[in-house]
Amino acid sequence: MSSNDKQTEWVLGLHEIAQKITREKISVVLQDLLDFTVERLHANSGSLSLRRDNKSLRITAGTGTAASFVGSEIIIGNGVIGWVAQNKEPLLLRDSLSNDSRFKNMVKRDDDSRPASSMCWPLLTNKELVGVISINRNPDQEPFNEEDFSGAGLIVSLVSLMVDNARLSMSQKRKMLELYDANNLLEEQKKQIKKEHSERLAIEQKAAAELRHEKEEQVALNRQLKEAQEQLLQSEKMASIGQLAAGVAHEINNPVGYINSNITTLEGYIGNLIQLIDAYENKASTEEIDKVKDEIELDYLKEDLESLLKESQQGIVRVKQIVQDLKDFSHVDESEWQWADIHRGIDSTLNVVNNEIKYKAEVIKEYGELPQVECMISQINQVILNILVNAAHAIEEHGSIIIRTGTENESVWIEIEDSGAGMSEETLGKIFDPFYTTKPVGSGTGLGLSLSYGIIQKHNGRIDAKSELGKGTTFRIWLPIEQNK
């Protein structure tokens, strides 16, 4: 066989082994490589060591050696293999090694038989040491010569490449495994995140639904509250109308009483006058007529007739005024929001509650200039009525109620000051609470001010109260002149 044929055969054999790199374990591939090399070089034993770290190699494959030899460690620098690894130079040995000072700490052999000749190569890629391959012949064989040594050089460099390739393939496999693991982990994490995300979404959706539900409940509650408040307002209105009716009846009773008695007197006077006319018609004598005149006290009758008619007329005017005030107060014949004269509202309210306050207090009006105010005047009257009635109640014997008005910026104010008993801080803090009353059971519902507060709020206004025990109380209502729509 020519040396070219030999080399082709080598390359084909190595190629076959190379096919296994991706399928087999690296140790199997390396063992195959070593077996192949030992056989082709007609040797009888060999070893293949791979570099572990900067200090040592490990024997990875062995052919014709003791089993325990594989796996053992070789310190770089020790023995033949250690020397080749350290110097990165190939070695051809033909003689006994015992006296060669280059090789210290030789690996101990089980059979203690040293090979007669050896070839040993460093396996290098890019001048980096990958491992060492060593091939031996027994003493009964022809020792390796220079030709064997140089002929095997090319093969060894191919083996180097393959060893490196196998190592690379292994590290690639490891990396792929790592990647695979990392990918699995990532998938796992992705799943977890997805799960958490959907859980969070569910929680958020639940919270949103709860919020919506709460809001709906709140809206329903608000509506109920508003309805209740409106009912209260209505019933309070009815109650104060009842109270007022009694007062108004009293007010009307007075003029109607004296008009009635005047009419009775007038009836008598008319009888007297008819008596006188009859005397004239019967052409009675002057003495007889004078007698009648004396009897009916004609001079007094004439005088009294005039004053009776005048008084009755005044009474009727008074009744008419009361009816007008009642109408003004309740504004039954007008729509709700309107431009109204606040002073006229206060006056009509005062007339309506006249009966409640006239025995208790002197009413002093200190009106300023007021424009027309956009409001629900019947409700504003209701507020003024509540405050006036409270003021009258707070005055024990006799006192005063001062009503002031004025304008400031875009608002008007109405102030009602009484010289009544006043309130403690504590009471003052509660007067706008529904059902808060200090009045005896049956006489106050404790709703007057709370409803008033609601009415003023609806007008986008404000109601303030100042009070001092023993000195009196002042309420001040603020109303915007125009409602912003």
Ligand SMILES: Nc1ncnc2c1ncn2[C@@H]1O[C@H](COP(=O)(O)OP(=O)(O)OP(=O)(O)O)[C@@H](O)[C@H]1O
């Ligand atoms: N001018 C005032 N002086 C002293 N206390 C007052 C005055 N106005 C109100 N109060 C106190 O505020 C409480 C609540 O007043 P509010 O008008 O709301 O109810 P009420 O007058 O007791 O009953 P209602 O008006 O429903 O018949 C009164 O009971 C009283 O204690």
Ligand SMILES: [Mg+2]
């Ligand atoms: Mg009251």
